[in-house]
Amino acid sequence: MGKKRVAIIGTGQTYHKSHRPDVNGQELIHEAVSSALCDADLTIADIDAIVIGNMDHFEGINYVDCWSVDGSGGVMKPIIKLTTGGTTGSTIAIGGYHLVASGLFEKVLVIGWEKNSESDTTGAITTAFDPVWDRLVFAGAISGLAVEAQAYMARYGATDRDGARVSVRDRKHACNNPHAQLRKEVTIEDVLASPMLADPIHLLDVCPRTDGACAVIMANEDVAPKLASKLDWIWATSSRHKYTYIGDVNWGELDSMYNASREIYKKAGIKEPNKEISVIELYQPYSFAGIIWIEDMGIVPRGKGAEYIWSGATDMGGELPINPSGGVIACNPIGATGLIRCAEAAMQVMGKADIRQVPDVNFAISTGFGGCMWTDMILHGQKKPDF
Amino acid sequence: MSENMVIDSGNARQPFNYSVGLYGSKFFKELKENKRFLGVKCPKCSKVYIPPRKVCGECFIETREFVEVGPRGKIGSFTILRYAFIDPETGEQKPVPYGYGFIRLDGADTLFQHYINISDENKVKIGAIVEPVFAENRKGTIRDILHFNIVD
Numbered sequence: 082m083g084k085k086r087v088a089i090i091g092t093g094q095t096y097h098k099s100h101r102p103d104v105n106g107q108e109l110i111h112e113a114v115s116s117a118l119c120d121a122d123l124t125i126a127d128i129d130a131i132v133i134g135n136m137d138h139f140e141g142i143n144y145v146d147c148w149s150v151d152g153s154g155g156v157m158k159p160i161i162k163l164t165t166g167g168t169t170g171s172t173i174a175i176g177g178y179h180l181v182a183s184g185l186f187e188k189v190l191v192i193g194w195e196k197n198s199e200s201d202t203t204g205a206i207t208t209a210f211d212p213v214w215d216r217l218v219f220a221g222a223i224s225g226l227a228v229e230a231q232a233y234m235a236r237y238g239a240t241d242r243d244g245a246r247v248s249v250r251d252r253k254h255a256c257n258n259p260h261a262q263l264r265k266e267v268t269i270e271d272v273l274a275s276p277m278l279a280d281p282i283h284l285l286d287v288c289p290r291t292d293g294a295c296a297v298i299m300a301n302e303d304v305a306p307k308l309a310s311k312l313d314w315i316w317a318t319s320s321r322h323k324y325t326y327i328g329d330v331n332w333g334e335l336d337s338m339y340n341a342s343r344e345i346y347k348k349a350g351i352k353e354p355n356k357e358i359s360v361i362e363l364y365q366p367y368s369f370a371g372i373i374w375i376e377d378m379g380i381v382p383r384g385k386g387a388e389y390i391w392s393g394a395t396d397m398g399g400e401l402p403i404n405p406s407g408g409v410i411a412c413n414p415i416g417a418t419g420l421i422r423c424a425e426a427a428m429q430v431m432g433k434a435d436i437r438q439v440p441d442v443n444f445a446i447s448t449g450f451g452g453c454m455w456t457d458m459i460l461h462g463q464k465k466p467d468f
Numbered sequence: 469m470s471e472n473m474v475i476d477s478g479n480a481r482q483p484f485n486y487s488v489g490l491y492g493s494k495f496f497k498e499l500k501e502n503k504r505f506l507g508v509k510c511p512k513c514s515k516v517y518i519p520p521r522k523v524c525g526e527c528f529i530e531t532r533e534f535v536e537v538g539p540r541g542k543i544g545s546f547t548i549l550r551y552a553f554i555d556p557e558t559g560e561q562k563p564v565p566y567g568y569g570f571i572r573l574d575g576a577d578t579l580f581q582h583y584i585n586i587s588d589e590n591k592v593k594i595g596a597i598v599e600p601v602f603a604e605n606r607k608g609t610i611r612d613i614l615h616f617n618i619v620d
């Protein structure tokens with residue numbers, strides 16, 4: 082029993098909304114699981130193990146691995162919970178990959194979910210930060226992101242129009258995605274005229290709060306080709322963390338993303354990411370990250386992110402479309418958000434992305450981001466990895 | 469009654485008692501008694517950390533040397549918070565707008581997070597020199613510093 086190559090054979094999502102009072106947690110989870118099983122043409126009996134996750138404290142109900150088994154299909158099955166804040170959705174995907182790649186499990190179901198409507202998310206997010214040193218001035222996810230944007234703008238002279246252009250892109254792309262919560266086009270002027278939350282971030286620069294769930298089914302190389310005609314092979318994964326206290330962060334550059342992307346490129350032998358990667362589903366919770374983080378990923382040189390965005394290269398039909406799904410700015414059920422990136426990248430590779438399909442996808446990247454400035458990254462490929 | 473019921477949890481409350489640790493306790497004692505900031509220096513990479521901590525994570529080596537940093541510094545990055553939200557630390561609405569700063573205290577390599585006085589917003593810039601304003605009655609917490617003022 083050695084290391085196995087792993088493919089995604091099916092994905093499923095709910096239709097994400099700001100508030101789903103019609104379902105409780107188990108029921109929401111069940112919708113996504115049923116949809117993924119249907120996509121993979123499997124039944125729950127085919128699943129060998131489950132990885133599930135959401136944000137700690139968001140609903141104030143811990144141990145979703147236990148109480149959700151009716152909805153998840155986890156009754157009398159191996160099931161574990163992973164939770165890593167904003168990166169939860171990508172971490173459960175990486176965890177599922179590890180379980181299958183280890184050879185211990187043939188088919189693993191990965192589930193991310195959140196009912197953001199059930200609590201005050203700023204309060205919950207604050208619990209991720211040190212109570213003695215870091216909470217006095219802290220103001221939830223947006224404060225740290227604003228600080229990152231300020232540092233970047235001071236260094237490279239980027240403007241709030243540059244940020245707005247990214248928001249315009251993602252919100253336009255979201256109109257092609259029936260699962261996205263917000264499907265409404267906006268203009269640069271709309272973004273700049275929306276209320277200033279924390280300089281330089283306007284309301285329309287940031288993600289919403291969403292109720293939703295996503296599920297992904299992975300299988301090893303022995304069974305995957307028999308189970309599905311279209312496969313999304315997982316080529317490489319990476320996870321990077323850096324700081325203890327929030328003042329340790331190198332504001333203006335995302336070191337964890339730089340490091341994670343280089344690990345991925347090295348593993349897969351990618352030399353020119355902007356040419357070799359066909360599409361990216363970036364966990365981009367606010368607009369300016371769409372400029373800064375593609376520099377960290379080495380898609381463009383430092384300081385050139387805005388120019389690349391304005392050129393249209395990352396729009397649908399461009400050199401490297403980013404967020405065909407509309408991304409996080411259009412939809413953010415946090416514990417599911419990273420897994421939705423993974424599922425959307427898988428759909429792109431499998432050719433199942435309907436009207437948001439990017440043509441001829443060879444490699445796709447999906448990422449996860451946490452407010453503690455950490456990064457998860459997954460490289461998806463159409464061909465079976467040769468290593 | 470709506471078909472889809474939502475149940476309110478009420479005002480749940482759960483207090484905690486956090487250990488500050490030896491290095492942090494030394495920092496707060498010095499802050500309270502002498503209005504001085506203590507960082508620690510890594511014996512290997514020489515990086516000066518604030519808040520002080522027992523291990524340099526990058527070198528994974530124990531730090532022992534305390535060094536005084538500040539009290540002045542420069543704004544490393546910042547934002548001005550303008551949206552109202554409930555402060556989970558107090559349960560009250562946080563008074564906005566306020567200056568949210570990351571300050572590079574003189575002699576430190578990491579940034580110190582605190583309030584920045586924004587009475588003149590035009591002066592709040594990356595690189596601006598700041599100095600702390602201390603509380604009269606200091607108790608050995610991060611609130612012993614009221615905020616940082618921009619120095620002209």
Ligand SMILES: [Zn+2]
Pocket residue numbers: 510511512513514515524525526527528529
């Ligand atoms: Zn060191």
